[in-house]
Amino acid sequence: MTADSASAATVPAAIPAAATDRVRNLVGGEWVVPAGVATVPTADPATGAELAEVPLSGAADVGAAVAAAGAAQPVWAATSPLDRARALMALREALVAEREALARLVTLDMGKTLADARAEVGRGIESVEAATAIPHLLKGEALTGVARGVDVELLRQPVGVVAAISPFNFPAMIPLWFLPFAIGCGNAIVLKPSEQDPLAAVRIAEIANAVEAIPAGVVNLVNGGRDAVNALLDHPGVDAVSFVGSAATARHVASRAVATGKRFQALGGAKNSLVVMPDAEPAAMVEGVLGSAFGAAGQRCLAGSVAVLVGQPAEQDGALEALVAGARALTVGAGADPATDVCPLIGPASRERVEAEIDAAVAAGARLVLDGRRGGGRGGAELGPTVLDGGPPEGRALREELFGPVLSVLRAPDLNAAIEWANASRYGNAAVIFTADGGAARAFRTRIAAGMVGVNVGVAAPVAWFPFSGWNDSIDGDLHANGRDAVEFYTRKKVVTTRWP
Helix, strand or coil, X not given: CCHHHHHHHHCCCCCCHHHCCECCEEECCXXXXXXXXXXXXXXXXXXXXXXXXXXXXXXXXXXXXXXXXXXXXXXXXXXXXXXXXXXXXXXXXXXXXXXXXXXXXXXXXXXXXXXHHHHHHHHHHHXXXXXXXXXXXXXXXXXXXXXXXXXXXXXXXXXXXXXXXXXXXXXXXXXXXXXXXXXXXXXXXXXXXXXXXXXXHHHHHHHHHCCCXXXXXXXXECCCCHHHHHHHHHCCCCCEEEEECCHHHHHHHHHHHHHCCCEEXXXXXXXXXXXXXXXCCHHHHHHHHHHHHHHHHHCCCCCEEEEEEECCHHHHHHHHHXXXXXXXXXXXXXXXXXXXXXXXXXXXXXXXXXXXXXXXXXXXXXXXXXXXXXXXXXXXXXXXXXXXXXXXXXXXXXXXXXXXXXXXXXXXXXXXXXXXHHHCCCEECEEEEECCCHHHHHHHXXXXXXCEEXXXXXXXXXXXXXXXXXXXXXXXCCCCECHHHHHXXXXXXXXXXXXXX
């Protein structure tokens, strides 16, 4: 390791001012410490070192943030879309200035490699950039002369107060999916980050709160767990809920939002297939599959966790051997170390859970081709790349989201069989094919039942101008995050029919 790389591995990220000892809530422009509530630690997954205490805010704390958002929102909604766009431009510049510090904070608190963290923060900034087009995106429609002297216009107006509940695996990007589009459309927002790693979201809220053009109370943040989520879902002052997390929690959010009359978008889990055709370019295929399966230790809703190897047995064996050889060469370690390919999981409990899933898959008949279990490392959260071959076709390792660095392998005689198997999943987030055949690629992209499709691309993540568009049990609700879907979700349509005497 060079002197520069050693330095990069040890330089800590700056802890947000609002989280020096105990993470605070942002309510109406002021940072406050919730009183009389339990706390949980947020820790560095690489070392286990505690970074700060996170309060588990209750209904009263949530109510204060919602009230502040409700008070600020009407004035913000009356601000011209152009001025709101300029505020987002200022937010973008402030985030760019903090880009490296934010990435290091993501690595410190969540654990992912610096390269992944930098890409995550960059993607979040892209969402802000996309939202700066809000004066154009908010334009309505008009039809004049529908009858004698009668004109009709369609207007878009903000929904009001938005609750945004984000997961641990993208602690910077997903808050930045929701925040810029929500406030750009004239809403106020209450952000509830994951209690496991809230520091990046807290820093983003600090940055937004310091933008002079964004009034106090437009951006609020409440820390907490399940009780805070339920309080947001139950609060009558919340008009819409944006959520990313597990499929089970997404369904809970959707059900509770329906019961309380709220608009919702709840993005849930995934089990994404990577179809490997015999004609796939070997080096690009191995790089794409391994990056998809083991990047961020598999803790992505776009992670490819099933490799469907198509062809004759000898072709399938050759592809598997290449994947195992590549996976075995990956380096497991701290995310801040530039040599690391596979970072720790979010914490020891996640490692233990994933190891139990590996044990269960082997007991059910899967062949353990590559065993990544290694005792957890310094922080107790490390788990190396693991490859399972076969097992029960409907077993958890092949059908359910494990959220760890585990790649399950399935064999299919042809493309039709591969598509049929992938389409039988209850999820539909993403699917990828590796092939040099344009006809196979076209058939795959047409017939596969997934909202995001990759052709020779391991992680089929759309840029911010397009929606993050999962299908089936990968989403509850019909409007996705980012792109025009975000504007549709964060506004209500009003149709005005006018006749002048």
